[in-house]
Amino acid sequence: MINIDYSDDVYKPSDDTYLILDNAECGKSVLEMGSGSGLIAITLARQGHSVTAADISPEAINLIKHNAFINNVDMEIVRSDLFENIHGKYDTIIFNPPYLPVEGESPQWAGGKDGFAVTGKFLATAHEYLNPGGNIFLILSDLTDIESFIEKNRKYEFIKLKSMSFDFEAILLYELKVRK
Incomplete structure (x- = not known):
């Protein structure tokens, strides 16, 4: 059993967190970017993975x-701040980014005008931190133009694993692999 305390200043695990936990198949070494409360990182460490948890927020750390x-x-x-203080390579990188297409709201969920402000920066260099054959698990929202985003990030193969639908949106879990 895992015990997690929460804070009003840190993203509380929600449906997107559990979508990752229930469906991501990780390699031995894992980087969780934007770890928040640490639930995913702690669960994976408990399962025997070598885990690095990273977050930009001092409160989250x-x-x-x-x-x-x-x-x-x-x-x-x-x-x-993304890969700024990350060193080494990983078999798996997990990122539940701020993905909602809004500006001026909490950085915990506001992904900028198109929803990809943070995710685009993340993918620009994420491949440099992956071991050969490694994978990335990423949450996206159907409130964004996912197809255009995938087209702009051709260095990755996007494999849709699962989705969850709500009244106002669907969230999608993708596994990404670097194209050869």
């Missing part, structure tokens, strides 16, 4: 450290 401690989990925890 403190919460991840706290949650790792109360779950007696050993993992690397790094404050980083």
Whole structure:
């Protein structure tokens, strides 16, 4: 059993978090970008993966450290603006980015005008941090122009794994692999 404490200042695990947890098949070494409360990272560390949890928010970093401690989990925890302070390569990178196409709201969910402000920056360099044959798990929203985004990011193969529909949107979990 995993115990997770929450904070009003940090994204609380929601349907998108569990969509990843229930469907991502990760390699041995995992980077979770934007780890928030640390639920995914802690779960994977408990399963025996070598995990690095990264987040830009100091509040999130403190919460991840706290949650790792109360779950007696050993993992690397790094404050980083995307890959700014990340070193090394990973078998799997997980990112539940701010994906809603809105501006001026919480950076926990506001993805800019097109919903891809953060995700686009992430994908620009994510391949450099993947081991050969590695994969990325990424959440996107159907409130955005996913097809155009995929077309702009041709270095990756996008494989739709699962989706969840709500009254106002559907969220989609993609597995990405670097094209050879």
